[in-house]
């Protein structure tokens with residue numbers, strides 16, 4: 001699949017997820033076959049103020065293509081950051097126009113931009129002309145049932161020089177509830193010439209194929225990849241008509257340990273706090289996992305994790 005001048009090895013992508021898609025997790029998804037992975041969302045303003053926590057989100061060690069996702073509402077600040085050397089190494093820049101969290105929309109960022117198409121256009125246009133790499137945008141089906149304007153937004157994106165649009169088929173009002181509107185995604189795919197990436201409720205090969213059959217050039221997997229980087233191997237096998245063998249318990253444990261070790265190497269022992277969430281996801285549904293949920297919240301070191309996994 002091509003996005004701007006970038007050629008990707010396939011069209012099955014990992015969605016940006018704050019608190020989840022850290023660099024070691026992205027590496028696991030790449031190892032399982034993901035064609036493109038996205039960073040957690042990064043504040044353009046935070047970068048402009050050289051905020052240390054914000055800059056830490058830019059750590060990326062893999063050579064495989066990775067997108068960095070920026071959020072913000074000021075076209076100049078967004079464009080300045082898009083052009084800055086800080087983002088060197090990322091294969092593309094994605095603009096967040098989908099986040100429904102109040103602390104984001106309250107600043108007219110994220111999905112609030114779905115209600116401000118002219119500001120959204122200026123952001124897209126200025127970022128696209130300032131960036132050294134292709135620029136994409138991630139939108140929702142609309143703001144609410146009365147404002148389902150994904151088609152208009154995608155057409156604006158195309159006019160602004162954006163190289164691809166990802167559509168999460170829910171409105172801002174829906175948050176993560178209900179089901180993603182795939183009819184709306186299909187409508188967007190018909191309405192623009194740039195590639196459309198379909199997102200929402202892809203959980204296996206069948207739902208991935210269904211999204212592609214709606215006219216999407218690519219697909220993006222969010223929650224179903226949490227604690228399950230193997231989903232990329234599963235989806236790719238399904239799409240290519242190959243058999244898929246799920247990982248064994250020992251393989252899963254090895255991936256959890258590797259993820260944790262790399263996160264600690266990047267961030268120090270504080271990383272284990274972040275890792276607790278991952279461990280919850282990795283072990284969901286495993287036999288015996290419910291019994292040690294409490295111990296996950298007490299994980300402080302890699303040795304704690306090693307002992308916990310031995311009990312599984």
Ligand SMILES: Cc1cc2nc3c(=O)[nH]c(=O)nc-3n(C[C@H](O)[C@H](O)[C@H](O)COP(=O)(O)O)c2cc1C
Nearest residue numbers: 015016017018040041138168200201202221222223
């Ligand atoms: C924990 C979490 C964090 C998320 N963070 C972001 C984010 O930083 N940027 C973004 O564009 N979307 C974010 N999303 C939305 C996902 O990228 C995706 O659009 C959404 O989960 C729908 O896809 P899914 O049904 O496959 O999960 C987040 C979702 C979750 C569950």
